[in-house]
Amino acid sequence: MDRRKVHFLQLALLLLIVLGWEFSVxxxxxxxxxxxxxxxxxxxxxxxxxxxxxxxxxxxxxAETVLAFVxxxxxxxxxxxxxxxxxxxxxxxxxxxKALNSVPRVILAPIFTLWFGLGMASxxxxxxxxxFFVAFFNTYQGIREVSPVxxxxxxxxxxxxxxxxxxxYLPSATSWILSSLRTSxxxxxxxxxxxxxxxxxxxxxxxxxxxxxxxxxxxxxxxIVVLAVFVVLLDVAVSVVERxxxxxxPAPGQEGGTV
Amino acid sequence: xxxxxxxxxxIELSDVAQRFGSYxxxxxxxxxxxxxxxxxxxxxxxxxxxTLLNIIAGLRAPAAGEVRIFGEPLSGLNRRAGYLFQQDxxxxxxxxxxNAALGLTFAGAPxxxxxxxxxxxLDKVGLRGFGDRYPHQLSGGMRKRVALAxxxxxxxxxxxxxxPFSALDVQTRQLMENELLKLWEEDxxxxxxxxxxxxxxIALADRVVVMSAGPASRPxxxxxxxLERPRDVTEIRLTxxxxxxxREVWELLREEVMRAHGQA
Numbered sequence: 065m066d067r068r069k070v071h072f073l074q075l076a077l078l079l080l081i082v083l084g085w086e087f088s089v090x091x092x093x094x095x096x097x098x099x100x101x102x103x104x105x106x107x108x109x110x111x112x113x114x115x116x117x118x119x120x121x122x123x124x125x126x127a128e129t130v131l132a133f134v135x136x137x138x139x140x141x142x143x144x145x146x147x148x149x150x151x152x153x154x155x156x157x158x159x160x161x162k163a164l165n166s167v168p169r170v171i172l173a174p175i176f177t178l179w180f181g182l183g184m185a186s187x188x189x190x191x192x193x194x195x196f197f198v199a200f201f202n203t204y205q206g207i208r209e210v211s212p213v214x215x216x217x218x219x220x221x222x223x224x225x226x227x228x229x230x231x232x233y234l235p236s237a238t239s240w241i242l243s244s245l246r247t248s249x250x251x252x253x254x255x256x257x258x259x260x261x262x263x264x265x266x267x268x269x270x271x272x273x274x275x276x277x278x279x280x281x282x283x284x285x286x287x288i289v290v291l292a293v294f295v296v297l298l299d300v301a302v303s304v305v306e307r308x309x310x311x312x313x314p315a316p317g318q319e320g321g322t323v
Numbered sequence: 324x325x326x327x328x329x330x331x332x333x334i335e336l337s338d339v340a341q342r343f344g345s346y347x348x349x350x351x352x353x354x355x356x357x358x359x360x361x362x363x364x365x366x367x368x369x370x371x372x373x374t375l376l377n378i379i380a381g382l383r384a385p386a387a388g389e390v391r392i393f394g395e396p397l398s399g400l401n402r403r404a405g406y407l408f409q410q411d412x413x414x415x416x417x418x419x420x421x422n423a424a425l426g427l428t429f430a431g432a433p434x435x436x437x438x439x440x441x442x443x444x445l446d447k448v449g450l451r452g453f454g455d456r457y458p459h460q461l462s463g464g465m466r467k468r469v470a471l472a473x474x475x476x477x478x479x480x481x482x483x484x485x486x487p488f489s490a491l492d493v494q495t496r497q498l499m500e501n502e503l504l505k506l507w508e509e510d511x512x513x514x515x516x517x518x519x520x521x522x523x524x525i526a527l528a529d530r531v532v533v534m535s536a537g538p539a540s541r542p543x544x545x546x547x548x549x550l551e552r553p554r555d556v557t558e559i560r561l562t563x564x565x566x567x568x569x570r571e572v573w574e575l576l577r578e579e580v581m582r583a584h585g586q587a
Contacts, residue, residue, distance in 0.1 A: 211410075211412075213408050213410045214411075214412055216380075216382050216406070216408070217406070217408060217412035217413075217473075218414070218425070218429075219400060220380060220382070220400065220401075220404070220406040221426040221429055221473065221474075221477065222402075222426055222429040222430055222477070223425075224429070227428075227429050231414065231417075231425070231428075231429075232414065236416075238416075312415055312416040312417070312418075312457045313416075313459070314459040
């Protein structure tokens with residue numbers, strides 16, 4: 065498959081969508097009040113960046129996302145490690161964790177606002193509850209899935225408990241944790257933006273919510289576009305980290321290749 | 324600690340049994356491996372050969388009976404034994420040389436020293452220049468070589484081998500068998516080599532023990548292999564003496580293989 069051809073087709077598809085939208089509005093087929101139009105949205109985004117007012121919101125959302133992501137991942141990995149290596153704790157806590165994880169997180173937003181106020185803390189808390197479970201379940205699974213033969217081999221070679229953790233359990237779990245990082249980043253963003261949307265004084269969610277309040281569809285779409293680009297950039301950053309840390313893993317279809 | 328003499332066997336099992344739930348894998352197992360002796364255990368599939376190795380390695384305690392290693396009762400992991408597993412047991416996230424150095428690392432050796440000695444061992448098993456490859460970048464035979472280096476670098480007195488070459492193609496396999504014999508002849512470790520391949524067992528071992536078909540399998544035959552050493556596993560298979568021993572052992576083994584298949 066020719067990569068250039070794929071890129072060309074992707075660009076063509078994008079142009080088709082954007083131009084189709086633009087002309088549907090200009091020709092009066094759809095109402096600009098409800099759908100705005102790409103040229104207006106582009107101008108609005110340009111104005112935001114030119115005046116610099118968007119940076120403050122981007123910064124707030126980024127900070128909330130990163131804080132939720134880091135704290136949720138650390139806590140999830142720690143609990144995952146503990147429960148995977150301690151069958152009793154795991155058996156006792158299992159129903160509680162399942163129950164907590166079944167709570168739709170959005171309904172927690174108001175109570176977090178009550179507890180932590182309108183600032184960043186309540187958004188971080190919301191993102192944390194989402195990220196935490198992804199990291200927890202993946203760590204737990206990663207440690208449970210360690211091949212018994214690999215484990216027996218390391219033990220026969222004289223590994224102590226700590227050495228097993230460092231050389232066997234953690235690296236094994238790392239591949240699971242890393243493959244869940246992208247989901248986690250997505251969840252961290254959701255936590256931040258939904259939190260802002262429901263009550264805040266800054267952040268991209270707040271911008272979108274404000275624009276909706278005055279039926280400013282151009283700003284709503286502009287906010288969505290900025291948010292989408294923001295998430296894609298975070299995703300790229302995570303992929304780079306993932307590739308760096310997982311050099312030992314065969315590329316798909318290359319398993320056990322002969323040299 | 325008891326003094327290690329020729330009279331004290333490296334491995335001694337007396338009346339050992341192992342159960343998994345209601346299934347009795349092995350029962351009434353008496354087995355001795357003398358110091359420096361190469362013993363092969365053959366038996367049909369599912370006769371509990373791997374179970375025996377796991378008991379001797381200390382990975383699983385027997386349900387009954389006693390295990391003595393150089394005269395001392397075994398409790399916990401067997402610190403005198405190296406174990407070469409049937410499946411891939413290398414750490415996939417470590418390179419070949421890091422894998423080979425693993426035991427030394429666990430023992431607290433400085434990293435540079437451990438890696439240098441691991442390089443020497445990779446050299447010995449014919450993997451010079453492959454140290455920085457990850458396991459998935461090596462062929463099955465190469466991974467087995469790394470595993471061999473990983474075990475031998477610790478210089479265990481006892482070597483436990485669980486069909487280590489069964490996943491390899493015939494040529495690679497005979498090459499590995501010859502190299503194993505060469506390495507063994509250097510310092511005469513006590514080896515317990517488990518296989519379902521009778522030819523492999525005879526070509527390698529000083530003594531072949533035949534296990535009965537499972538469940539509740541136990542050793543039912545004991546054959547001294549008097550073929551002279553050093554041996555070449557490919558050539559020795561063609562000699563009359565080899566064929567005669569093979570015929571003799573197969574007579575006993577055949578019945579057990581038929582029984583195992585009858586149950587399957």
